[in-house]
Amino acid sequence: MNRIRPGHADNLDECRREAFRLLARGVADPRSPFHTPTLATVGPDGAPSLRTVILRAFDPTLRRLSVYTDARSAKAADIGVEPRVALHAYDAAARVQLRLTGRAALHRGDAVADAAWSSCRAQSRLCYAIEPAPGTPVDAPLPGPDDASAGRDNFVVVAIGVEAVEWLWLSADGHRRARFEWTGREPHATWLAP
Ligand SMILES: Cc1cc2nc3c(=O)[nH]c(=O)nc-3n(C[C@H](O)[C@H](O)[C@H](O)COP(=O)(O)O)c2cc1C
Structure with a gap:
């Protein structure tokens, strides 16, 4: 357990800044x-699903991740029916857990998807060209596709509008937990019993 309390640990707004700084670093590093x-969605039957994803962008002003x-994936289908999602990550070195909730929108074949596709590396583009659709049972492991162009149609940007963030810092002299919720521009911020 860390014994040195970081400068932000007693100030709610600084905790919120630190949470946003961690998200920005998550994109860059x-x-x-x-x-x-880990991204959580809810299926049409109400069952939760979790999976690892790569955080591609974070806009702190719009609070958008x-x-x-792939448009054919289970998570895209889930979001199409139930846009409420949750995101979780834990930084073991910093002993900080972030839990986020928000609403997701799917961008396929629009300007947002075009811009993201242009910035995608060739290797990443291949992921979206896999046939048959992700999650389809197959007789044997599939070779990777070698033509990314087929993936363009399947490529989707999931834009998540963050509505709440929970920051938890584990400390030997008392864990700290703070919650930030947005209904307008400024968050409602509160400490929570850890
Ligand atoms: C390190 C890592 C990064 C991943 N990044 C993504 C990603 O950015 N987008 C994605 O759709 N799947 C990603 N995956 C695969 C998902 O975890 C998941 O297996 C796949 O998308 C199917 O999920 P679904 O059937 O729930 O839609 C990643 C997996 C790992 C292990």
Whole structure:
């Protein structure tokens, strides 16, 4: 357990800034645990599903996160019916857990998807060209596709409007837990019993 309390740990607004800083680092730094958070969706039958995704963008002003996926995936189907999603990651070195909730929108074949596709590396584009659709049972492991162009139609940007963030910091002299909820521009911020 860490014994040195970081400067932000007693100030709610600083905790919120720190949470946003961790998310921004998650986009920029592949070694950050926030680069590969877990995304939760709810299926049409009410059952939750979890999977690792790569955090591709974070806009702190709009509080919007972006993740890329395949339009044919289960998560895209879930979001199409129930846009409420949750995201989780834990940074073991910093001993910080972030839990986010929000609403997701799917961008397929629009300007948002075009811009993201243009910035995608060739290797990443291949993921969206896989046939048959992700999750389809197959007789044997499939070879990777070698033509990414077929993936363009399947490529979707999942834009998540963040509605609440929970920050938890584990500390030997008392864990700290704070919650931030937005209904307008400014968050409602509160400490929570850990
Ligand atoms: C490190 C890592 C990163 C991943 N990144 C993504 C991603 O950005 N987008 C995505 O759709 N799947 C990603 N996956 C695969 C998903 O975890 C999941 O297996 C796949 O998308 C199927 O999920 P679904 O059937 O729930 O839609 C990643 C997996 C790992 C292990």
